[in-house]
Amino acid sequence: MDNAAILEPNATLLQRRPLAWNGEDYVAAGDPIEVTEIKPRLPEVKSRSIETKEEKRDSDQYLESDDSTVQKDENSDAISSETEQAQVNLKRNVGLFSGISLIVGTMIGSGIFVSPTGLLERTGSVGMSLCVWTACGVVSMLGALSYAELGTMITSSGAEYGYFMQAFGPFSAYMFSWVSTMIIKPSQLAIICMSFAEYAVEAFTSECDPDPFIVQIAGASTVAVVTFINCWSVSLATSVQNVFCSCKLIAVAIIIGGGMWKIAEGSYEHVATGFEGTTTNVGHIATAFYSGLWAYDGWNNLNYVTEEIVNPSVNLPLSIGIAIPLVTICYVFVNISYLTVMSPSEMLASDAVAVTFGNRILGPMAWLMPLSVAISTFGSANGTIFAAGRLCYVASREGHLVDVLSFVHIKKLTPAPALLFHAVVALAMVLSGDIEGLIDFFSFTVWIFYGMAMLALLVLRYKCPKLARPYKVPIIIPVVVLIISVYLVIAPIIDNPQIEYMYSIMFMVLGAVLYLPFVHFGYVFTFMDKLTTFLQLMLQIAPPCGIADEEYSGL
Structure with missing residues (x-):
């Protein structure tokens, strides 16, 4: 091609x-x-395309320089090695506080506002649900520490794509790019946009259930709007992200503050029910982790800026060790706060628990809650589609996806083809699925590749023992995360196979079939x-x- x-x-x-x-x-x-x-x-x-200096600076907001983006002519002495190094190396200006902010800002999104219902339903009790929320935080921290070693060891663009390429070769890297492009990124965008739609519609329906068709139309419209923003201007997309980021923290602060106030008044009878009704079904516990880990997703995002972290061997694990426990504490307190004003049965009946919480505790200011959550989820949707094109660029450069997905608009300097492709797939998911089903679909798929990343770390310990490792995680940590990922993938299939799992497996098989003629043989x-x-x-x-x-x- x-x-x-x-x-x-x-x-x-x-x-x-x-x-x-x-x-x-x-x-x-x-x-x-x-x-x-x-x-x-x-x-x-x-x-090739030709840019002015000003356009190149703007495009760098989307495309980072790396060793494989600009290749030096070996037969030419027109440029010194020092100049080339200055061009391709990123400035290290992400300190400890910036690293903590990045992790917290990307992890707290729509999940904490939509996952509590599904997680409580699948665990069966308040006490078990709080234990799962805490365990999800521990799993996320262990996974992030393992990714810290991979990110400081292999700094090429594409994160998991580069790890799989180094450890297993091109086929596994291709499979990750295929599944990420067709399933992971679009389903992530669809879930967030549907969460925005539910909270936006819920604000106008009071205690009654919103029409599912209206929610789907609102979700599809959200996909279209964030796609337009990101296709129109990189600076506009980043401005929207910066402005809306603070709203999620405002919503969390309102919920925790209101919950602590109710506890001070003595309203904790629902929390005191403890482990009554806890399920013993291992499959239900695994799918409960799906709901919880969706809320924690984003724990590996610091790996995308490892080249810009000041003293990464210290600040990368320290940022993880501070940020993820902080998010875990926030999530546990948010769930306790929900239970101070709602019984477990009322939580299960609500599709937008934060809106119900606001209606019960904020009185005439209840509109603040759906507004804050809607803006928060819109910002998360904007950030999700903003980042979606990077993997397309890297995979297309390696010949693993069609070339046109890596192209950018010559005037706007935005990755329009990749954005439009992700939007089309996400629209199909919005119009054909529900949030819980999409979360299962996403989590089942993504934990296959999280497990593969842990296996890649173990393989590289044996295959490349002398490879520079600025940070080295204790070997037991990736082993534990690998075992957990195997459990999260296999247990739901054995206990309660769902059509979403079959769709995911079918997409993977289709990608494997397409690899041989179109990638390996280059047809x-x-x-x-x-x-x-x-x-x-x-x-x-x-x-x-x-x-x-x-x-x-x-x-």
Whole structure:
């Protein structure tokens, strides 16, 4: 498949000589190349998009530089190694406080506002539900510490994609990119948008149940809005994220403050029921962990900025050790606060427990709760789709996904094709599923790959013992997380197989079947060049980085 940009300079043609990177552009070794105008045309030779310095700075908000993005011509001495290192290395400016803020900000999202109902239903008792919430925090911290070793050891873009490539080879990396693109990221976006829709609709329906069709339409509209924002402007998307991030903390503070006030008044009879009615079904406990771990998802996000952390061997594990227990305490107190104003049966009957809590305790100011939660979940949806294109870029660069998914808009400098693709898949999930089913679908799938990441760490300990490890986790931790991930995947299938699990397995099998002809043997449909050209012209998109050495060495 030809992933060349449909762009060609018409003033001075490239000479058939090796090219070199001069810090701003690719030029023929020894001679500058003048470019005066850009015209679209059908692909004949491999070319690339051309950026101004200002556009490059803007695009760096989305695309980070790494060793495989800009490759140096080995036969050229036009640029020194010091200059190249300055170009590809990120500045280390993420300290301890910034690392804690990143983890807390990404973990606290829609989960704590939608998961308590499903988790309480599956555990059967207040005491067991609080134990599961705490255990989910412990599992998240152990997983994050294991990821800390992987992230400081393998700093290439793509996180799990890079770990699997290093430990197992291209097939497992391809499978992760396929499943993440088709299942993990779209289902995550669909869950958050449906959570936003439920809270937004619940604000106008008081104590009655909202119409499910209206919730689906509101969820689909949310997918469309956040996709438009992210396609329109990177700066607009980041501004929305920054403004809305604080609202989730306001909502959590209101809930915890109100709960502590009710406890001070003596309203803790529902909490005092303890372990009455606790389930002994191992499958139900596993799916309860699905609900809880969905609320904790995001514990591995610090791995995406390991190259920017000051003293990562110290600050990375310390950030994890502070942030995740802090989130765990917040989640436990939020659930206790819910139970100070609602009985377990009332919680199970509510699709939006935070709204019910606000109606019971805030009086005329009850509107603050659905507003805060809706804004919080909208910000989470915006952040989810904002990050969704990065894996597409890395996987497409390796030939594991169609090239067009890695392209960016030539004027807006946004990953429009990847965003639109994720939005289409998420829309299908919103219109065909419910939140609990999607959470099971997401959690079952993602914990397969979390377990594989733990296995990758163990394999690399044996396979690459001399690889530099700025931080080294005790070996027992990834072993424990691997065992837990196996339990979380197998127990629900044995106890209560659901259609969502079958869908996930079918998508994985389909991806494995497609790997052999289209990735391993590199078969490309004859119409793909024309389709790529059409999409580039229609969407005004182009590859996001310069052509590789092997692409221009024959010019």
